[in-house]
Amino acid sequence: MAAPTPPEPIFESRAVYTGQIMTKLTIRVIYDNCRAKEGFQEGWGFSCLVDVGRRKILFDTGADPKAFFSNLQNFNIPCDAITDVVFSHKHADHTAGFHEVLSKLNEGSRLFLPKRFLSFTKPPSHLQLEVVDDFREIDSGVYSLVLKGGLFLYEQALLLQTEKGLVMITGCAHPGVIQLLEAAQKKLSAPVHLVLGGFHLFRKSRHQISEIVDAFKRFGVEKIAPCHCTGEVAQEQFKTAFQDRFYQVGAGTTLALD
Numbered sequence: 001m002a003a004p005t006p007p008e009p010i011f012e013s014r015a016v017y018t019g020q021i022m023t024k025l026t027i028r029v030i031y032d033n034c035r036a037k038e039g040f041q042e043g044w045g046f047s048c049l050v051d052v053g054r055r056k057i058l059f060d061t062g063a064d065p066k067a068f069f070s071n072l073q074n075f076n077i078p079c080d081a082i083t084d085v086v087f088s089h090k091h092a093d094h095t096a097g098f099h100e101v102l103s104k105l106n107e108g109s110r111l112f113l114p115k116r117f118l119s120f121t122k123p124p125s126h127l128q129l130e131v132v133d134d135f136r137e138i139d140s141g142v143y144s145l146v147l148k149g150g151l152f153l154y155e156q157a158l159l160l161q162t163e164k165g166l167v168m169i170t171g172c173a174h175p176g177v178i179q180l181l182e183a184a185q186k187k188l189s190a191p192v193h194l195v196l197g198g199f200h201l202f203r204k205s206r207h208q209i210s211e212i213v214d215a216f217k218r219f220g221v222e223k224i225a226p227c228h229c230t231g232e233v234a235q236e237q238f239k240t241a242f243q244d245r246f247y248q249v250g251a252g253t254t255l256a257l258d
């Protein structure tokens with residue numbers, strides 16, 4: 001019997017075989033500094049649920065467990081529907097209710113942490129723990145990218161390979177949102193469709209922000225949804241630059257790949 005032909009790579013890849021492209025993707029913003037919908041609670045922090053069909057991946061848990069659970073309920077998402085949890089980094093505005101949330105997950109659900117996270121806390125033993133050092137595929141078309149974000153701090157971003165290009169989700173982007181974009185492009189040389197999450201630019205000057213906006217354009221980023229710690233000034237500058245390709249998101253937002 002002839003050996004099966006390996007599947008064709010979807011994009012011309014410089015670094016890794018990129019598996020399958022996903023055609024179904026829904027991102028629900030559960031927690032953010034701003035509220036996008038009546039009935040949702042806002043607060044400094046970030047969390048979203050990435051639904052790729054067969055897996056529901058929770059990315060961060062925000063800063064206040066009460067608000068997190070209330071917002072999750074507003075979306076009608078039961079905790080036991082979550083198959084994987086990815087924590088971007090160990091800061092308190094992304095990890096609230098760490099034990100409370102994880103204790104509600106089904107046995108064998110997977111927990112993805114960036115390296116050095118575990119000095120912060122011990123995860124419950126019923127979960128399958130995966131520590132990511134730099135880059136790995138966590139499901140077909142779903143990748144974790146880890147970069148150093150400070151002293152003893154590593155941050156993990158989520159990369160989703162969709163038919164429209166890469167979607168990158170950031171927590172606080174402490175390593176630098178451009179550094180994350182650069183690393184993502186090195187690993188998966190695909191056009192960038194959307195970058196969503198905290199860009200951590202709230203302490204940057206207008207000039208510094210302009211340089212970052214220009215870099216986004218150089219990378220050919222098609223759409224952006226900066227939120228959480230991006231800061232109002234940076235949001236305005238991105239909005240001016242990206243116009244109708246800028247998405248104002250907040251707790252209660254649902255974005256679907258269409």
Ligand SMILES: [Zn+2]
Nearest residue numbers: 089091172174
């Ligand atoms: Zn942080």
Ligand SMILES: [Zn+2]
Nearest residue numbers: 093171172229
């Ligand atoms: Zn943050």
